Amino acid sequence: MARRLVLWDIDGTLVHTKGAGTDAFDLALADVLGEVPEGRVRMSGKTDPLIVHEQLALLGREPEPELVDAVLARLVHRLADLSSRIAEQGVACPGVTEVLAELDRRADVAQGVLTGNLRPNAVVKLAAFGLDRFVDFDLGAYGSDHLDRNLLVPLARRRAEARLGGPVAPEDTWVVGDTPLDLACARAGGVRCLLVATGTYGADELVELEPDAFLVDLTDTDAVVELLAEDRPPVNVP
Ligand SMILES: [Mg+2]
The missing domain is CATH 1.10.150 (DNA polymerase; domain 1)
Structure with a gap:
């Protein structure tokens, strides 16, 4: 499990x-x-x-x-x-395909999405880059579920526990995002948060918020997998 x-x-x-x-x-x-x-x-x-x-x-x-x-x-x-x-015109962020594939190979890790997107749109955006095969869409929570992102983590955890057939501890749950609102919803849900600077917020802005972990991007596959699956600290904290 x-x-x-x-x-x-x-x-x-x-x-x-x-x-x-x-x-x-x-x-x-x-x-x-x-x-x-x-x-x-x-x-x-x-x-x-x-x-x-x-x-x-x-x-x-x-x-x-x-x-x-x-x-x-x-x-x-x-x-x-x-x-x-x-x-054709969009891109998967650097390192993402490798990280999702590597985590997908691990039986001790389940991957879902926690996104403001409506569920069908989440599927479209990931399928465009072949990332949908690594994610269990029934584990996540979506903009379809609620306007308030801060309510989504408990919902995702309930769905994951139902899907996986057992408890998943808050300290064993990571939200990975690129904005202060991702951190806020992780905090509201009592789970851990990795922020990455591949979105519209800069590294300085995100580090200042003191997330549980920060990475400039997800290119160091081993470091990201070790952090998310095994809690080893990331190597490129500035
Ligand atoms: Mg985002």
């Missing part, structure tokens, strides 16, 4: 969609409302429903549940439409 649970953030941690994610939001808003906000919402680390709430606010609209749901439904279609563009 898996002793370890690793919950991966997606955007900025595992992959970059190079604008396709943002474009999908604009297309979905245009589909439903016929307009998009002039200003930009900072999306990093936020759940998709929260992003829609903020976009509606920029448009002077109330976040009525039916309206939010309609935009999110279109977001699923629009991102699926962009899947080949994501595969």
